[in-house]
Every structure is written in structure tokens, then in C-alpha cells.
Amino acid sequence: MIRTMSRGMRRLLLSGLLLAAQLLCGNARAADAQDVFAHPLTPAQMSTLLGPAAKPLAAAPGLRGRFEQRKTLPDLPRPLLSTGEFLFARDLGVWWHTRTPFDSVFILTREGARSRDEGGAETRINADEQPGVAVAARIFFALFALDFEALSKDFDTYGVPTGTSKSTGWQVGLRPKLAAMSAVFREAVIDGTQHANRIELRDAHGDRTEILLPEVSILTDGLSAADRQRFAN
Amino acid sequence: MPPMLRTVDGRFRLWGAAMLLLALVFAIVVAPQLRVETSIFALLPADERDAGAEQAVRVYTDQLARNSVFLVGAGDFATARRAAGAFADTLKGSGRFSQVRLQVDQALAEAARADLPYRDYLLAARHREWLEQGQLQRLHDEAQRALYTPAGFMRPFNAAEDPLGLLSAFVTGQRPPTGRARLQEDVLALSGKDPAGKEMSYVLVVAQAGNSAFSVATEEAAGQAIAAARTAAAAAGGTDIVGSGVIQHAAAAVASGKREMSLFSGISLAGTVLLMLLAFRSLRPLLLTALAMAFGAIAGLTACQWIFGQVHLVTLVFGSSLIGTSVDYAIFFFADRFRQPGEWQPVQAPDFVTPGIALGYLTTALSYLALLLAPFPGLRQIATFSAVGLGVACGCVLFLLPRLARNWPVPPRALVLRLIDRLAALPRIGSPRARLLLAAAGLLFVGGGLLRLEFLDDVRALQSSPPPLIRQEIRMRELLGQSADRRFFLVRGDSPEQVLQREEALRARLAPLLADRRLGNLLAVSEALPSQQLQAANHALLAQQIYSADGLLPRLMLELGYGQDAIARQLSTFAAGSAPLQPQAFFASAASEPYRPLWLGSVAGDTASAVTLFDVNDADAVAQAAAGLPGVRLIDKLADISEVLSRYRRIAMLLIVAVYLVTGLLMSRRYGYRGAAAMLLPAFGGGALALALLAWAGVPINLFHVLALLLVMGMGSDYTIFLRESRSAEAPALLAVVLATLTAVLSFGLLGFSSTPFLRAIGLVQALGVSFAVILALLLRPARGAEQRTVAATISS
DSSP, X not given: OGGGSOHHHHHHHHHHHHHHHHHHTHHHHHSOTTGGGGSBOOHHHHHHHHHHHHHHHHHSSEEEEEEEEEEEOTTOSSOEEEEEEEEEETTTEEEEEEEESSOEEEEEETXXXXXXXXXXXXXXXXXXXXXXXXXXHHHHHHHHHTOHHHHHHHEEEEEEEOOOSSSOOEEEEEEXXXXXXXXXXXXXXXXXXXXXXXXXXXXXXXOEEEEEOOSOEEEOSOOOHHHHHHHOX | OOHHHHSHHHHXXXXXXXXXXXXXXXXXXXXXXXXXXXXXXXXXXOOSSXXXXXXXXXXXXXXXXXXXXXXXXXXXXXXXXXXHHHHHXXXXXXXXXXXXXXXXXXXXXXXXXTTGGGGGGOOOHHHHHHHHTTOHHHHHHHHHHHHHSGGGGGSSSOTTTOTTOHHHHHHHTSOOTTTTOEEETTEEEEEEEOXXXXXXXXXXXXXXXXXXXXXXXXHHHHHHHHHHHHHHHHHTTOOEXXXXXXXXXXXXXXXXXXXXXXXXXXXXXXXHHHHHHHHHOOHHHHHHHHHHHHHHHHHHHHHHHHHHSSEEHHHHHHHHHHHHHHHHHHHHHHHGGGGSTTTOOGGGHHHHHHHHHHHHHHHHHHHHHHHTTSSOHHHHHHHHHHHHHHHHHHHIIIIIHHHHOOOOOOOTTOHHHHHHHHHHTSOOOOSHHHHHHHHHHHHHHHHHHHHTOOBOOOGGGTOOOOHHHHHHHHHHHHHHTOOEEXXXXXXXXXXXXXXXXXHHHHHHHHHHHHHTTSEEEEEOHHHHSOOHHHHHHHHHHIIIIISSTTSHHHHHHHHHTOOHHHHHHHHHHHHHOOOOOOHHHHHHSGGGGGGGGGEEEEETTEEEEEEEEEEESOHHHHHHHXXXXXXXEEEOHHHHHHHHHHHHHHHHHHHHHHHHHHHHHHHHHHHHHHHHHHHHHHHHHXXXXXXXXXXXXXXXXXXXXXXXXXXXXXXXXXXXXXXXXXXXGHHHHHXXXXXXXXXXXXXXXXXXXXXXXXXXHHHHHHHHHHHXXXXXXHHTOOOOOTTOOOHHHHHHO
């Protein structure tokens, strides 16, 4: 459906989505991102904070939804925007389909990462053979699974509840323990409820990547054959 | 002959003085700097064609030998991490390893950052190809993908530092030698199955032995440190510890070598002592024999240290069995006593025993010296040690014993006297018909054996490690998912720059093989340190296609929405210039860590490096890749060894024929042609029977079996000479020969149980061959006249 829309329409829709996402995460936004790092959490505290909220996800085979990524670079006046859809399957990996500004599929499995472009040419990202860089893939994985136990091995963890009396929101901060990792990012802030809604990665050189995950649904049944096919080589 | 040497006293004084001097030199000069070599490489023949290559290969293998890799495993990562910590701390605490690496996080981060100042000169092969072919769109798309999709998170450098991902690709293009291991927390870890098939977590520990020269002491200490570290890791919960590295094999070789040396020499000595006491019923002959053997051993060690600069462990193990040979001369000397049990005068003994002992030594020495012709340093040492040691022992018997020995009373009913009578009554095959029958049976057996003879010229003939260590090497390979091949490329040139350029030419040839997995991986310095020539070319490509006013970078930046000033800043930073990466800076940086063992530096006037290969699936294609490249050679030590083993096995077979001819000619001067042939027949027959027996048993024959046949000739003909030379008193000679055979078979038979395959081969052939030779010698011994009397009768008369 989106394909048939004019470019302007798509832009409009996207900004609408973005707005909706920002409203959704209003509470998280309200909490100053700097603040979260004032609240270190032990892994046990972390599971108390997230446990009840993440319970449905923990039992589910995966997640699917839309994403919007905004990358802010120093000296760049406007952030770089990309949107698309994603599928996270606990047993397979992350399928990340960027639709704008160009069509590209990024697939991350436990075996490694690869990219497929519109033309169909597939590139294996050979970083997974680098012992240090491979960490990034693992962390990406853990972010979607909300596997904070796995994350707490690679990161110092921080967190605050952001929920109102009705919803159970939370904000978590991560700082890499690993020098190899901090080259890629210095810290991460994740806002969520039942799953991550917003992920912000900041690095030491003024790069900032914000990923919004609106319209996320937790999969209740197993993956369809078509969905499984997305991960096939 | 100088007057001094004419008398027993004169010879005694001269030789005694020489021995004292020898003992003094040994104690003061040789013993303190005695170096026991354990490396198996020291046994191997040197490359005769290319001495420079040989030296470079040695430098490389020495460097590799210092590295050990361990995987400490437990059911879960946290326990494995803790156990690996205990393991690494114990290794470090031992002081035996100059570097023990467990935590790698910081180093990996530093290694990646180290390239940053040289980014204007470094390009991945893929990117260089795109730039050369003007395929800028692909680079553009790749950069875009990194900015808009999570692909960017998989890069070691972020977009601000490396907008086009050029440096990221250069760094990630270098594939580390640690296989499947990945950074987990701050260590390298992998998951795999333990021998029982249980899923385990393993943590990698890499250790480097200190820079001191290899020696038995350091290897033993390193082996003990590793054992202690294993205990510590096990105490911390590590249930499966897999180790790999030359030092463990060396430590095992030292341990088994020492064990064998003390066991073999112990049993051999005990057996000899027992036999001598039984035979001579007196302590004095025993002590004097020990004296001769001790001087022989000291002389052998001194000669080896002086000629080779070290003594190999294998020589010592072999030497411990020489006790059995050197004792022969003393036995022969003391057996002379039974010539005239009552009135024997030691000072007169030389008149009777000298020809036998001297000729016996000459033939033995001749066969050992023939070993010197083989290019195996290990064998040359054994030959030198034996020829010198036996010579000195022989001299001691001939020159010292006549003065030091005393006659001693033997009770008339002594066991030995009865034994001598028994021996004298041994059947002899005298009739031509019986001899013909024996010859026919022997020929049938030997002929049948020779038809089934199989040869196996393989490094396995030279080296073997305990099976548990070999299993560990295999498991290490499986767990890491890759293994360094035994083959590697040696690259040489007149300067570091030329070596790097030659490596690049080689890598270009190997690239297609890497692409279709005919070659799994390679590690080469030029991957991380491109030649200055290539760096200059990279810089030119970047200047022309990326950083020019209409280059890819300004275009992409414009597209992304950067302002003109930001673009201008990027271009002017490049234009301001930077210096390329130089070898000196590279080897001082963290980025060079995995590559340092490959850089051999200046060797024999050249600069040399090694290119390591992993998982060679198509050996022919890999070997072909270097064809026609100057300064590049594929080194395959094992294939070289097999080739040398087979070549020298053929030579050794000819050598045997030559040694028999020379010995025959030598003997013919004393015994005539027929006599000489008759003297050599038992040794020749014994060797042939031993060989045939092995062939019938299905044992493949290698160089060392053949060389042992040479030694059989030397020892076997000793015994026929002893028998022949004591014509006038057969019984003592028989006693001497039987005693000597027993001690020799005892000590060489023990070698047959050595864990060193080639000692085993030599020991087996020797024990069998000498036994057969003596049986033949006894059966075919010359007929005796009517004057023969029993010794018991002589005493009682």
C-alpha cells in the first residue's frame, strides 16, 4: 500500500507516525535522558523493574512492527531518516527491512549479519569474523529480546520506572564495559513498556542514532512459513 | 712406536693422564655449559639447497614454538571465565611465560584505533578494486546502507570518523587467527562440546614462553607451570581444559626422555652388574668396567658439546643403552682370565685381547661413522657420541685395566665355570650338508620376508607425541573451527618493502582460492601493513576519486545534506596530508600483535616473513599459487622430511653394502678373503633375518631400521672376531660373547620400548639382529682341535 503512495504522502505519514511515537513515549521523553545514568541497577533490580512489563514478551516467539531511525551526525543540519518494518524472531534473529529512503534488508542471525539490496545482491558483513565487532550483533539481538541479563554482561546498567499508575513504563541506560564496544557507542538509552519503544545510541563523536518502534505487536503464535522464509539465505 | 707406548706402564701413564685431563676439562669447561636440546627440529636434516630459507624457517618455527593456546571450558560462561582467570594467573605467577593473555578487550580496541592516523593510506582489497574500476556507486550504496540501516553498527568506526567505511573495511578485512572465538565480556570465548558431547563454554588463554633459549630445564618448568595452571583451573570449576602448542609436546618429550634415560640405563646397568658379578664373582672387574664406561660417556658428551654446541636428549637416551656395548670390551678383557684361571696376569692380557678388541672396535666405529654420512643431525650426534665414547672406553680397557686389574680366586664349583663348559659343548654345525640345509632355510625365510617388505618414509618415523596431547590438538582445531596448516609460505626480499610487495603479489594469487574456500584463511603481515608502494597507490586513488572536488565524499555529503563548509573541512584535512604507516610504527602498535611472529626480520642477509595458511583444502592450487613469484617459497617441512627419509633410506642401503665391502677388505688382510667372508656372514645373516622377521610381522621399514642394520654389522662382527681371535682359548671367548650379547640385547631391547619411534626402530633391529648374529656365529664357529679342554679340568689339574 505504501508503495502506491506518492513520496509526499509517505513523508506525511511518516511524520505522523513519528509524532504518534513521540506521544506514545511521552513519559520517557519527559524523563531527562541524562538522569537515567544517575540510577545504577543490579541485574536483580533490573529484572524487578522490567520483569512485570516484559512478561508477555518473554513468553512470545517474537515481535514485529515498524521502525523509524533518525541518525544525527555532527555538522549535519538535518538528521538522516529511514523507515521500514522489522521482525524479531527469538529463534532466528532480526529481519530489518528498510523501505525509505531506499529498499534494503538487513538480516542479523546468530551466525552473522548480511544485507540485501533492492537489486538482490547480498553482502555478507564480514565484521562478524572480528571478535570485537561481533559484540554489536549480540547486543542488537538482546535489545529486541529484552534480555537484560545478557546485556548486563556487556554493560553497566541503569534504570528508572517511568510509568504512570496505569501503564508500566521504564527507561534503561546502558554503558559498555568493553573498550571494543565503546568505539561503536558510548551509551544507550532504551524506553519501553512491554517491549522497547525507543532506543537511542550515542557515541563519543557526536553521532546519535534514535530508533523508534511504533506499532509493535508481540507475536502470540509461531512464525508463519513466509516469515521464516525471510531469514533463509 | 714411541718408547713410552711400548710398555704396559707407559701406556697406562699416558692414557691415565689423558683421562684425568678429560675429566678435568669436562668438569670445568663442558659440564657447566652443557646444553641439552629437546626440539625435534634439531634432529631434522637441514635444507641443503637453500641455507637462507633453512635459517628463516628455523627462526619462524622457534617463534611459533613459544606460543601456546589454551581453551578453559566449563558448563557456563561465568565459571569458564573464572577458571580461565585462575589458569592465566597461575601461568603468569610461574614466571615461565613472558606474556599470558586472557583479557583482550582493551587490546582489540587499541588495535583497531591504531590504524586511524593512517586512514588516508589504507584500503581494503575490495574497495581498492572498486576505486580502480571506477565502481563508486557500490561504495556510495555501502556507505548509505551503513548510515540508514543497522549495518552501520557492525563497523568498528562510526560514521563521523569513517563516513565511507573505508577504514572499517580495512580493519574487518583482517581475519584473526583465533577462529570462532568471539569477544564475550573482556575475553575471547566460544561454545562447543566437551568429549562427552555436553555443551560447554570455553575461554581462550594465549601464552608466550619467555625469550630464553629452549632447554630441558625451561621446558620442564613450563610443563610444570601448565600442569599447575590446569590444577588451578580445575579447582575453579574448569572441567575441560584443551591445550595446544609445541611447548607441551616438548615438555612431554623431556619427561619421557628423562624417564626412559633413567629407566633404561638403570635396568641396563643393573643387568650388567648382575651378569658381571655372576660371571666374575668379584667387585673389582665391575668397578673397573664402570670406570671405563664413565670415561667413555664423558668423552662422548664432551665431543658432542664441542662439535654440535649441544647434546640432544635423544642422544642421551641412545647413549644410556651404549652401556651395553662399551661393557663388551671389559667383559672380553676379564674373560681372558679364564684362559688360565690360576695364573692369569692382567699385564699379559693385552697380548691376547688387543687384536680382538681393537678390530671389534674398528668395525663398530666404522658402522657408526657411516651414520655420519646421513644428514640427520640427531644421527650424527649419536654416531659421534658412540664412536668417541666407545673408543675411549676401549682405550681404558686396553691401557688402564692391565695395571688396575688383579687376578682373583674363583671357587672351582662356580656357576660361571660350569657355564663355560656348557658353552664349549654347544653344538656346532660343521657338516657341509647341515650348513647347506641351514643356508637354504635361511634364504627361504629371508627371501619370503624381502618380498613382503614395505617401506614407510614418514615423519611418524621420527616423532610421536603422547596420544592425549594429539587428541588435544585435534580438539583445539575443532573448537576453534580452523587450524593452521603445517605448510606456509616463506617470503624473502632485500628489504622490508620488497618482502611486503612480494607478499602482496602472493596474496593476489591466493585471493581466488580464499573466495571459493580452497584455502580457508591466511595470515600475512602485509594485510595489516601494506607496502609503501601500495599505500602510495591507495593514497592516489583516494585523492583522485574520493577527496577531489567532484569526488565521492563531497557528493555523498552533499546528498546527505551537509553544508559546504563541512565538506570543505573534510577535503582540506585530507589535503593537509599525513604520513603513511611505516613498519617500525606498525610493529610498535597494538595492531601488529597477531602478526609479530610472522615477521622474521633480517635473516641471513635478507628480510623474511612467513605467510600462515589455514584449512588448506586444495594443496595443489595453493602450491601452484607461488609458481614464478620471486622470493616466495612454499615450505612443507613434513613433505621435505619424507622425501629426505626416503632418499637416505636408499643411500643407507647402498652404504650397508659399502661398509660390508670395506670391512671385508680390512679383515681379509688378516684372515684372507674366504676367512673375512666367513667372519661377516653371521652379522650379515643376523641383519637379514631381523629384517625378514619385521617384514613377516608387517612392520613397515624406514631409514632407521636400515641404519640399525649397519650397527648390527658392527656389533655382530665384534663377536665373530672375539671368537676367532681367541682360537687358543675358546671357552673364555664364548663366555665373553654370551655375556656381551646378553648385555647388548638387554640395552637395545630396552630401546625397543622407547617412546621415540626411531629409537624404537633402532633398538628392535639391533636386539633382533645381534641375537641372530650371535646364534649364527656360535653355530658356525670354527672347528676346534683336540687340544681343547674344559676349564674345570684345567683348574682341577
